[in-house]
Amino acid sequence: MANIQLRNVRKAFGAVEVIKGIDLDIQSGEFMVFVGPSGCGKSTLLRLVAGLEDITSGELSFDGKIVNGLAPSKRGIAMVFQSYALYPHMTVYANMAFGMQLQGGGKEEIKKRVEAAAELLQITPYLARLPKQLSGGQRQRVAIGRAIVRDPKVFLFDEPLSNLDAALRVATRLEIAKLHHDMHNVTMVYVTHDQVEAMTLADRICVLRDGLVEQVGTPLELYENPQSLFVAGFIGSPKMNFLTGKFAEPFKAKTIGARSEHLEVKSNGSGLWKGEVIHSENLGSDSYIYVNVGSDEPLIVRENGTALHQAGDVLSVGLIEGEKLHKFDAVGKPFDA
Amino acid sequence: MATDTLAPPMAMPGVRIKSELMQQRVRAARWFLLPMLIALAVVAGWPLLRSIYFSFTDASLNNLYGAEWVGFNNYLRWTTLDSGKTVYRGLLVDPKWWGAVGNTLRFAAYSVTFEAIFGMIVALVLNAEFKGRGIVRAAILIPWAIPTIVSAKMWSWMLNDQFGILNDLGMRLGLLSQKVAWTANSDTAMTAVLIVDIWKTTPFMALLILAGLQMIPKDIYEAAEIDGVHPVKQFFRITLPLVRPALMVAIIFRLLDALRIFDLIYVLTPNSDSTKTMSVLARENLFDFDKFAYGSAMSTLLFLIIAILTILYIWLGKVRFDGGDR
Ligand SMILES: Nc1ncnc2c1ncn2[C@@H]1O[C@H](COP(=O)(O)OP(=O)(O)OP(=O)(O)O)[C@@H](O)[C@H]1O
């Protein structure tokens, strides 16, 4: 139940400016994901919203009220840290109840809230344990539970899944998605550098680069209409294929881009590019073949099923009917025609 | 299914390998410990046993080897007078000794308490981020680095009744109405000793606590900030419980030190009955009064008292020496 507005927000550590003027509106009830390469300022931006760092200049407001100077505990937020940040000397129950106890909540009320959160996250059997007696995934759920108990208007997550193994990451991702669905009108801001997490969780994604917003939009918008070379390369897995120089000239572009899932092998030799297969990756359901067409990096082509092509095969590769080639000008901006 | 049936035979060698590794480690540990155990036996074990032995003899400084066994006579002996009255004598009924025990315990309790409190405050300050922290950290160690004899002499001049700077300052500022003989006056002697000891060893305490403070992850405090924990509550509910293991170890070090305090008192307030500690009294009897056996008995009791207090402390305080309960 909170709109978050950032107006020309800047943050400098000493002489180094890390956040360089960010304007962003996060709607009430929205799931906003910050993505970007390491060191681009995602965590810093989240910590500015949380109030753990002071804003150097600019305005941050919640529901139209400027909160630049407001203490974190007064902002109605809850934060889940990458390192969990559980109190090591308190039981799971005490960890979850601590914030409410300080706020002077009634014993019964606290118990009800903690137990409800524990139920939701399936950590009821561990309530009497200390954090060190839990696995990483269980600790992370306790950290999320502690956030839920606070009944915040805004949830902040800083790479909450990065310490978990692949299977657990997927499971916890689902739980967070479910949580967002169940808790109507709770705004969530989620930091990750994993673009799959971003694509699957987000209502909208904010791509950050070097302290500036590169593009904000729904996952599909970012996937289909990246507004820069950087976003095109960052969103999607595997990375979009980029071709420059003599490959781009026929299209009157500086760079052209094609996603591997939009490419196919043309058995009749009618493709745009021709080259030798140098490697193939088999994922079972689909496979990626790496074709050396003479560009700097091999072209990656996705095929359904297991790889039919072996290293050494010479193939002709082209766009699937109806798919689009992304064209970028000299400054990395996309253009059509 | 296949793995289920395979599992038990697979697990057996695994267990054996593990215990073999364990045995190897234990063997290696013993070898590494051996030199230290030998050194301890030579420099601590043997003298201790000799002292205990002498305490049961009538040894004197010029007759150490011809000493004869007298049983518990040095500790307690009694004679029944003709009048039927029984007179007890020996260390256990010596008021001087019990006075020294009282002085030692009082000194240890006060000094360790104040050092723990001041040490904690200094450690909290040093743990904060500020410019020049490195220099301050080094500077604060200076009192600890000065040899006790030197600092005791230094303080004894500062506390001097005629020329001391403390009396001078006190008079000028109007805090004192007349000059005080801090170290000679039996009312203030203990206070003087305590001031010097606290000044000297607070840095040591602070450094040990600081090491403990730095083990506490910073993100916990950020979580606390979001939970809205008041700084005072933060200290008592988060910092103190987490630094407790380090604090307990620091206190035990200081307690052991304080219970056998000798040099400071010997230099600062010699011959003052109000500060004479067990160690000082034992040395006096051993070497000055030529009551070697009696002094040995004191040393033995001193050892027993420290051992009992230490064991009690470790047991009651649930002290763990592995540096934390996380
Ligand atoms: N307290 C600080 N003092 C000085 N510089 C800092 C501080 N915190 C962060 N920075 C700098 O700010 C930049 C952004 O850091 P930030 O932690 O926000 O990156 P990030 O996008 O979260 O990266 P990652 O994905 O690796 O977590 C980095 O270059 C970092 O060195």
Ligand SMILES: [Mg+2]
């Ligand atoms: Mg980060």
